[in-house]
Amino acid sequence: MKQDYHIKTPKGEIVYTEPGDRGPHDMKIFTRFPKQPWKTTLYYIGVILRLKGAVENRNYPPPYQGAKMLFNFCRDCIFSKMPIKDLCKKYKIPE
Numbered sequence: 429m430k431q432d433y434h435i436k437t438p439k440g441e442i443v444y445t446e447p448g449d450r451g452p453h454d455m456k457i458f459t460r461f462p463k464q465p466w467k468t469t470l471y472y473i474g475v476i477l478r479l480k481g482a483v484e485n486r487n488y489p490p491p492y493q494g495a496k497m498l499f500n501f502c503r504d505c506i507f508s509k510m511p512i513k514d515l516c517k518k519y520k521i522p523e
Contacts, residue, residue, distance in 0.1 A: 439468045443475050453486035
């Protein structure tokens with residue numbers, strides 16, 4: 429499966445990847461974000477979440493457990509009162 433992505437949003441933000449070192453299908457996701465209007469931020473978040481969900485699904489057994497864990501983390505970031513640092517610990521996300 430493709431390992432390197434280079435995606436440009438309509439407003440000029442760039443999301444790109446490089447192979448990661450945490451597993452055979454891992455990739456590092458980077459961005460260049462010259463402006464930060466709210467609509468563009470949401471577009472950016474959508475691109476990153478879709479890409480990260482695909483990466484995580486390749487690192488966990490079917491049926492789509494990686495994307496499910498990512499979804500639960502994002503839901504808790506929005507609705508939980510728990511500090512983000514504690515949520516990261518709960519979902520075993522390294523700092």
